[in-house]
Amino acid sequence: MKYSISDSKAPVMPNLGSGTEAIKLLLSQASKDMYEPLVPMLFPVLGAHLCGVTFQYPDFSKKEMTGMMAHLVADSGCNKGQLTLLVEALCRDFRQHDDGELRKLVEWQKQIKTKSSNSAKPVRPEVAFWFPPSDVTNAAFIQNAMACESLGNRSQYLNMTEVEMADRVCGGHKQVSQMMRNIYDKARAGALRATADGITGNPTLRVNLTFSSTPFAARQFYKYELLNGTFGRVVFSYKPRIDRDGRIPRLGKFSEEFYRKLDAYLARLDICKGEFVIKPLNNLIDRLSIEWGDYSDLADDNLIFDVGKRSLVSAWKAGCILWVLNGQTWTRAMGEMVEWLVYHDIWSKMQLFADMLFKDANPLDEAQRRGPRNMLEDLPDSFNEKQLEALRVSLGKSPEGTGTQLRKWVFRKFVTFCAQTGLYSKTNEYLKGRP
Numbered sequence: 001m002k003y004s005i006s007d008s009k010a011p012v013m014p015n016l017g018s019g020t021e022a023i024k025l026l027l028s029q030a031s032k033d034m035y036e037p038l039v040p041m042l043f044p045v046l047g048a049h050l051c052g053v054t055f056q057y058p059d060f061s062k063k064e065m066t067g068m069m070a071h072l073v074a075d076s077g078c079n080k081g082q083l084t085l086l087v088e089a090l091c092r093d094f095r096q097h098d099d100g101e102l103r104k105l106v107e108w109q110k111q112i113k114t115k116s117s118n119s120a121k122p123v124r125p126e127v128a129f130w131f132p133p134s135d136v137t138n139a140a141f142i143q144n145a146m147a148c149e150s151l152g153n154r155s156q157y158l159n160m161t162e163v164e165m166a167d168r169v170c171g172g173h174k175q176v177s178q179m180m181r182n183i184y185d186k187a188r189a190g191a192l193r194a195t196a197d198g199i200t201g202n203p204t205l206r207v208n209l210t211f212s213s214t215p216f217a218a219r220q221f222y223k224y225e226l227l228n229g230t231f232g233r234v235v236f237s238y239k240p241r242i243d244r245d246g247r248i249p250r251l252g253k254f255s256e257e258f259y260r261k262l263d264a265y266l267a268r269l270d271i272c273k274g275e276f277v278i279k280p281l282n283n284l285i286d287r288l289s290i291e292w293g294d295y296s297d298l299a300d301d302n303l304i305f306d307v308g309k310r311s312l313v314s315a316w317k318a319g320c321i322l323w324v325l326n327g328q329t330w331t332r333a334m335g336e337m338v339e340w341l342v343y344h345d346i347w348s349k350m351q352l353f354a355d356m357l358f359k360d361a362n363p364l365d366e367a368q369r370r371g372p373r374n375m376l377e378d379l380p381d382s383f384n385e386k387q388l389e390a391l392r393v394s395l396g397k398s399p400e401g402t403g404t405q406l407r408k409w410v411f412r413k414f415v416t417f418c419a420q421t422g423l424y425s426k427t428n429e430y431l432k433g434r435p
Helices: 021-027 032-047 082-090 092-114 138-150 165-170 173-184 215-222 256-271 279-299 302-325 332-357 385-394 399-411 428-433
Strands: 053-056 069-074 156-160 193-195 198-200 207-213 235-239 274-276 415-418 423-426
Touching (some): 021 032, 021 082, 021 256, 032 235, 053 302, 069 173, 082 256, 138 156, 138 165, 156 165, 165 173, 207 215, 215 332, 235 332, 256 302, 279 302, 385 399
Parallel strands (some): 069 235
Antiparallel strands (some): 193 198, 415 423
């Protein structure tokens, strides 16, 4: 693997080369300490601009750029608010559209007030907000999803500056898990109900979301959702606390020149329609999937394998967006960005939730949390089955799985077995490819 998910330091973001100019433009308005944390957060809002377009995943399924959810996690006062500044810059056209929709509602309400109680009331206009407020209620959220669906399968995007705001949108914390999974899977809202106007309220959810919170709030919010697939569907971007150097971060000026360049990129997203297959991106995801399977076998961990599969899908969607932003062409730098996004997401999850996921006995501070261990790294270059069995027991794994794990390692050419000595030896292929 190119990146380690168990180091205390975040995977270093690759250089923003050819094909990533749109990301570089957006980061020009952020302070340098926020470059890496902000990049994964940009794709849900960019994806909300892509409507009427599908891309083919390596498994041949066709996916829209909906259901994208990302969570920025950093301590209080660590500049998370810069995300909102970039969101507002990216959603200026959404705001303009929503202002027009709001005027329709205001005019309708005025007409309602001028009618007598016996007069026929004007029908409420169907309006669809693309960038609804983060404190929207669950009923209004579902109603807006219905309007977005009937007015052209448009996506709506919400930016929640505090993750607890999701409770209100979902109708309470107990409903958050199901709603977030429905959003990710582009399922129906599951809110079918009877009203005075008939049966209504079960739209397909085309929604992208971003959240922000402190590490404590994130751990509290997801503590009961770690094993049901909910948190795996969310991309996490974690910024550890840095040194207290006292320097005030410098932000961009959001000049007219910046907006001119940004609008040119957003126009590429808005006009993109149809069905596409991005072969170099799909080849990259196939390779990363095999690589992640190798790592999961080295750690003998099904949970981390499942988490990684969804990280691959999220990074693939980001790659589709980069492809459109770059005039529907692919570059090596875009591939490097996609690969980094996979491992930055998994690293962030391990830093925040490893002790909760893997049930460590003692709470760990953020510098000590680690993900699953590559057990082969803890063994000498030549070892026997009993040594691996002892290592598994020390890590809380069953000794019965030792033989199965060794067979997987031999099959994946991590080790070879010598019948004469009874020893397993690490292969040159493994030793050259270790992270």
